[in-house]
Amino acid sequence: MTITNNTENVVAQAEMVTATIDGFEVSVPKGTLIIRAAETIGIQIPRFCDHPLLAPVGACRQCLVDVEVNGRAFPKPQASCTMPIEPGMVVKTQLSSPVAEKAQRGVMEFLLINHPLDCPVCDKGGECPLQNQAMSTGQGQTRFEGTKRTFPKPINISSQVLLDRERCILCARCTRFSEQIAGDPFISMSERGALQQVAIYEKDPFESYFSGNTIQICPVGALTGASYRFRARPFDLVSTATACEHCAAGCSMRTDVRRSKVLRRLAGDDPAVNEEWNCDKGRWAFTYATAPDRLTTPLIRNEMSGELVPASWPEAIAVAAAGLSKSRAAVLPGGRLTLEEVYTYQKFARVVLGTNDIDFRARPFSAEESAFLASHVVGSTISNADIDSADSVLLISFEAEEESPIIFLRIRKQVMKRALKVGTVAPFLTPGASKLNAMLYHSITEIESFFTNKSLILVGERAAQTPGLLSKVIEIANSSGAKIAWIPRRAGERGAIEAGAIGNLLPLGRPVSNATARVDIAAAWGIASLPSGPGLDTLEILKSAATGQIGALLIGGLDPFDLAEPAIALAALDSAFVVSLELRESEVTKRANVVFPVASVTEKSGTFLNWEGRERGFEQVLKDTTRVSDLRVLTMLAEALAAPLNLRDSVSAKAEFDSLGEWDGERTPAPSEPIVAAPTPSAGEAVLITWRMLLDLGSMQDGEANLAGTARKANVKLAAETASEIGVRDGDLVRVSTEAGSIALPLEITEMPVRVVWLPENSFGSQIRRSLRVTSGALVRIGSEA
Amino acid sequence: MKLTPVLSANWDQKDLFTIDGYRRNGGYSAMKKALAMEPAAIISLIKESGLRGRGGAGFPTGLKWSFIPQGDGKPHYLVVNADESEPGTCKDMPLLLANPHVLIEGVIIASYAINSNQAFIYVRGEVVHVVRRLQQAVADAYAAGLLGKNIDGKGYDLDLVIHAGAGAYICGEETALLDSLEGFRGQPRLRPPFPAIAGLYACPTVINNVESIASVPAIINGGVAWFASMGTEKSKGFTLYSLSGHVKQPGQYEAPLGITLRELLELSGGVREGHTLKFWTPGGSSTPLFTAEHLDVPLDYEGVASAGSMLGTKALQIFDETTCIVRAVLRWSEFYQHESCGKCTPCREGTYWLVQILKDLEAGKGTEEDLDKLLDLCDNILGRAFCALGDGATSPITSSIKYFRSEYIAHLTAGQCPFDPVASTLFAGVNA
Numbered sequence A: 001m002t003i004t005n006n007t008e009n010v011v012a013q014a015e016m017v018t019a020t021i022d023g024f025e026v027s028v029p030k031g032t033l034i035i036r037a038a039e040t041i042g043i044q045i046p047r048f049c050d051h052p053l054l055a056p057v058g059a060c061r062q063c064l065v066d067v068e069v070n071g072r073a074f075p076k077p078q079a080s081c082t083m084p085i086e087p088g089m090v091v092k093t094q095l096s097s098p099v100a101e102k103a104q105r106g107v108m109e110f111l112l113i114n115h116p117l118d119c120p121v122c123d124k125g126g127e128c129p130l131q132n133q134a135m136s137t138g139q140g141q142t143r144f145e146g147t148k149r150t151f152p153k154p155i156n157i158s159s160q161v162l163l164d165r166e167r168c169i170l171c172a173r174c175t176r177f178s179e180q181i182a183g184d185p186f187i188s189m190s191e192r193g194a195l196q197q198v199a200i201y202e203k204d205p206f207e208s209y210f211s212g213n214t215i216q217i218c219p220v221g222a223l224t225g226a227s228y229r230f231r232a233r234p235f236d237l238v239s240t241a242t243a244c245e246h247c248a249a250g251c252s253m254r255t256d257v258r259r260s261k262v263l264r265r266l267a268g269d270d271p272a273v274n275e276e277w278n279c280d281k282g283r284w285a286f287t288y289a290t291a292p293d294r295l296t297t298p299l300i301r302n303e304m305s306g307e308l309v310p311a312s313w314p315e316a317i318a319v320a321a322a323g324l325s326k327s328r329a330a331v332l333p334g335g336r337l338t339l340e341e342v343y344t345y346q347k348f349a350r351v352v353l354g355t356n357d358i359d360f361r362a363r364p365f366s367a368e369e370s371a372f373l374a375s376h377v378v379g380s381t382i383s384n385a386d387i388d389s390a391d392s393v394l395l396i397s398f399e400a401e402e403e404s405p406i407i408f409l410r411i412r413k414q415v416m417k418r419a420l421k422v423g424t425v426a427p428f429l430t431p432g433a434s435k436l437n438a439m440l441y442h443s444i445t446e447i448e449s450f451f452t453n454k455s456l457i458l459v460g461e462r463a464a465q466t467p468g469l470l471s472k473v474i475e476i477a478n479s480s481g482a483k484i485a486w487i488p489r490r491a492g493e494r495g496a497i498e499a500g501a502i503g504n505l506l507p508l509g510r511p512v513s514n515a516t517a518r519v520d521i522a523a524a525w526g527i528a529s530l531p532s533g534p535g536l537d538t539l540e541i542l543k544s545a546a547t548g549q550i551g552a553l554l555i556g557g558l559d560p561f562d563l564a565e566p567a568i569a570l571a572a573l574d575s576a577f578v579v580s581l582e583l584r585e586s587e588v589t590k591r592a593n594v595v596f597p598v599a600s601v602t603e604k605s606g607t608f609l610n611w612e613g614r615e616r617g618f619e620q621v622l623k624d625t626t627r628v629s630d631l632r633v634l635t636m637l638a639e640a641l642a643a644p645l646n647l648r649d650s651v652s653a654k655a656e657f658d659s660l661g662e663w664d665g666e667r668t669p670a671p672s673e674p675i676v677a678a679p680t681p682s683a684g685e686a687v688l689i690t691w692r693m694l695l696d697l698g699s700m701q702d703g704e705a706n707l708a709g710t711a712r713k714a715n716v717k718l719a720a721e722t723a724s725e726i727g728v729r730d731g732d733l734v735r736v737s738t739e740a741g742s743i744a745l746p747l748e749i750t751e752m753p754v755r756v757v758w759l760p761e762n763s764f765g766s767q768i769r770r771s772l773r774v775t776s777g778a779l780v781r782i783g784s785e786a
Numbered sequence B: 001m002k003l004t005p006v007l008s009a010n011w012d013q014k015d016l017f018t019i020d021g022y023r024r025n026g027g028y029s030a031m032k033k034a035l036a037m038e039p040a041a042i043i044s045l046i047k048e049s050g051l052r053g054r055g056g057a058g059f060p061t062g063l064k065w066s067f068i069p070q071g072d073g074k075p076h077y078l079v080v081n082a083d084e085s086e087p088g089t090c091k092d093m094p095l096l097l098a099n100p101h102v103l104i105e106g107v108i109i110a111s112y113a114i115n116s117n118q119a120f121i122y123v124r125g126e127v128v129h130v131v132r133r134l135q136q137a138v139a140d141a142y143a144a145g146l147l148g149k150n151i152d153g154k155g156y157d158l159d160l161v162i163h164a165g166a167g168a169y170i171c172g173e174e175t176a177l178l179d180s181l182e183g184f185r186g187q188p189r190l191r192p193p194f195p196a197i198a199g200l201y202a203c204p205t206v207i208n209n210v211e212s213i214a215s216v217p218a219i220i221n222g223g224v225a226w227f228a229s230m231g232t233e234k235s236k237g238f239t240l241y242s243l244s245g246h247v248k249q250p251g252q253y254e255a256p257l258g259i260t261l262r263e264l265l266e267l268s269g270g271v272r273e274g275h276t277l278k279f280w281t282p283g284g285s286s287t288p289l290f291t292a293e294h295l296d297v298p299l300d301y302e303g304v305a306s307a308g309s310m311l312g313t314k315a316l317q318i319f320d321e322t323t324c325i326v327r328a329v330l331r332w333s334e335f336y337q338h339e340s341c342g343k344c345t346p347c348r349e350g351t352y353w354l355v356q357i358l359k360d361l362e363a364g365k366g367t368e369e370d371l372d373k374l375l376d377l378c379d380n381i382l383g384r385a386f387c388a389l390g391d392g393a394t395s396p397i398t399s400s401i402k403y404f405r406s407e408y409i410a411h412l413t414a415g416q417c418p419f420d421p422v423a424s425t426l427f428a429g430v431n432a
């Protein structure tokens, strides 16, 4: 648990106050609570409701101590979790005050009278604050001879969280977390006295993206996760410090394994990034790595039958090497790799294949974005601390709660604490944005007055789908002095940019077009020269492959249906020689010539760079795996092609990357593209806006039905005017269509611009790229389904 | 000592509750006087008068008003606590039924004094007839220009809202009341911040009992010297004592603070015919019990405290020798268990446990050690709970064991309750 109020940025040197606890002098910053001051000198006062990241309540009364101020003793013991240290205060905890000691024993005894004897079957047993503190502060024998209060147990408060009311000690940590931190007050206390209980509103289940945190901070086994319940005892688990692979927030985590099986993941404690929280996706979406379609052996395509057949590693390496060397080849590593791996991919492209044709972007992007990444993102040091100190934050093409939930919590904390001003440029005010009290703007041009030189612009990767938007953002930032930070969705994108896995950049921001930069890197790699022409981007690579100019593709994690033009991708995969490095069967492996099964995050170690560029290193969780990482596959291929990479493992890759040093030469110029007016729809048409929901059909959420149960239901959103124009009412089925296909979903009338339609990008019943084959900004037809 | 009817002076006039009835008796004249004064001068006057809160704790009313920061630019609120739920307490409801306008007049003066333009009366939800009467009175006051904009042409605006609670003892606790008034579940708030700084909607708020506020008009009219001529040195003025139980004429007796139960019993005809006083509460069930040996304790804040109890709400519940102490204490404990809000461990779990032990004791089950256990559990609740409800729950138990330990033991030796429960009822012997 965090010891001090960690992320409160200590502006000036904090004023210190000195007091005595159990005879020891302590000096702590003004405002420090007694319970926390005691921790600094190793005195542990028992507690339940207290949590350093929640506002004090003083409800459980477990932390009572004797207090004296100015020589006057309080007549009764005080809750040390609610009272700040004052100068000259004399505190006597259970260690030196018999009164405090008895008060604490009394409270513990009360807590236990209605507590069931579930320890032997309770998930929390072994890591339970109640169990532990009952040992330190309880009595061996009970004096309670009456009848315990009972409840039917457990009850589901969502598909993923269960509540056992008998075990609940009513500390209200869960309800306070939901209200104060997540802003999702779906659970709250109801009833009185010993019948008080945590409750949900029946019509509104506990559908919070952060619900798992309540399980983690519940000091007893009252809240349990449907997926972990009854699976393990804490003392059988082996824990490893890890980092979340799902999004660019980069939460620190703990992964718990029993007998080579990942059983759960918890939020790690990292004040600078995720405090002690994570989102439900990070916590529960890990079963994809053990899905039945997980690849286990290399596969090569049998020339005769056209089928993929298992092959030995040497055979597959030989076939792949031959295919890659036969014609012009390009590399599409994908956006989910570690820094070490993606560094290896780009080195492979440049050293082994002799090309700059590499692009990590397996999603819609633009040339404008390429320039923006090179001019404004690579090397950027804007961080979470800038959110903490900004005087306004503007979200552009970025739905924080859906696309980077921990950034959402970080912003919300400032909104709650100091009424941080938030603006969002979006078609409508989403629930997430309204929890940030955000002001809604429909267009970037409406907001220029929003900025000061202490503003922070958080621009999401979707901005690339609006031509001219990124240039406009730069222009506004330049004139106002506001800072810009770019937030991709995937965990590996910032690392890929720093590593140079893109056609216009070498590692650490060196422009490919700069001769000094090329010499620099060639020298570091011990080769004569680097390819000098700018590399093709993802779409150009695929187009060239579809037309035969590129003959071979080396592909990491890529789904054709994540791209702006899936048809071109599929054509490219069909015509090129494809080497695929994948976890599981995919659209790429189905069309590949050689498939290498690679390790998942638990089977390797490495480093993600989160959106801030902050290193999120993680250890290998499953130590006894025989899985092979992307990095090892690439080094084997390089050796087979007689161009060794000299990267043994992630440690040496990281060391080499770190040794390259910053680039202090000139940077790529910023893009300056004009805003292109959106198409003008006529009646029966609309401009499509779409983004991904946190919980959707993403393949990395596969196999976790309990998590999927809390995904938001997909719907179509239209303004009332648009709806009446096409003759539909709230709840009616609306069909949205393009030449390629259509989607029909119930309508939610929403306050938004007319002739704009919103659909989730990849949710159940709404897979935009598969069905409609378009991106945001496209003109689509809308009509009544009836 | 004599009765000093001020608040209850005209309760015998059938139309006192109407605005005309009240005005006929000089109603709203104090308001006129007050609105011509500086707000600060009213606060000093109330301070000097020595008026102390009548809701239980006896906090000096003028001092409480003076805590409201002035010129802070925030709205200020006055909240009148009419939740009256302390067992035995029956003064605010009769007062509101008989004379709602005296409270409204007090509200206008108090709000004006603390610079508030919005006041609330939080009424216990069950007393629908009182709520109706108050609502009518407020409507009449608005119609007469005594509430709303530019009151009495003096340029002062005040709105007054009657809010009916949903029936919970804890909602009489002032911070739980504020939560309830804001639309949340009523549970006490952490202090600090105190309501005077961040009360209703986080704005400076004064919370006073009905009787405290209703006493203000009389003080404005009668003056400090008149008010201080009643009562004792530190407990000045008149107050309503509610007498109930085994007494010939139960009801509200308005007398100077410091009167004794002996005197009040004389005024009310004494303990019921043929019976003798066994025990009584000086200030509701949350205050430690007294016995016949305390008949001459002066019923003011200091007098009762030095005898080991509290003046509380001045709810004098009288029990004669037919009453089983264990049974009475069990009933009270059941009340506390039922009303515990559940927020803090000692009260929530403690009251749940105490009731179970007392039930056994009443049935003659258990041992003498259970009495020590009860006392020890009370020691673990008293001063450990979040609010005074938990503390109050221990009062009947600890004080009854102090005075009547042998009666508890008699239950255990008999293996049952040695009392005839009917003997203590009002209908005892009536149709036997």
Ligand SMILES: Cc1cc2nc3c(=O)[nH]c(=O)nc-3n(C[C@H](O)[C@H](O)[C@H](O)COP(=O)(O)O)c2cc1C
Residues within 6 Å of the ligand: B052, B053, B054, B055, B056, B057, B058, B059, B061, B081, B082, B083, B084, B085, B086, B169, B170, B171, B172, B173, B174, B175, B207, B208, B209, B210, B212, B213, B387, B388, B389
């Ligand atoms: C459990 C509990 C119940 C209370 N109920 C009432 C009540 O019904 N009416 C009341 O005026 N004060 C009640 N109080 C006292 C109030 O908290 C508060 O002290 C009082 O309203 C202040 O008004 P005064 O200063 O005019 O006495 C109660 C306190 C507690 C702890």
Ligand code: SF4
Residues within 6 Å of the ligand: A167, A168, A169, A170, A171, A172, A173, A174, A175, A198, A214, A217, A218, A219, A220, A222, A223
């Ligand atoms: S469920 Fe857990 S966290 Fe929530 S109130 Fe109960 S004990 Fe506390």
Ligand code: SF4
Residues within 6 Å of the ligand: A244, A245, A246, A247, A248, A249, A250, A251, A274, A278, A279, A280, A281, A282, A283, A404, A405, A406, A407
């Ligand atoms: S916020 Fe992002 S990094 Fe954090 S747990 Fe969720 S998906 Fe993982």
Ligand code: SF4
Residues within 6 Å of the ligand: B170, B188, B339, B340, B341, B342, B343, B344, B345, B347, B348, B385, B386, B387, B388, B389, B390, B391
């Ligand atoms: S003592 Fe605790 S449980 Fe009892 S009413 Fe007060 S806050 Fe609620």
Ligand code: FES
Residues within 6 Å of the ligand: A046, A047, A048, A049, A050, A057, A058, A059, A060, A061, A062, A063, A064, A079, A080, A081, A082
């Ligand atoms: S930890 Fe202090 S009251 Fe709960």
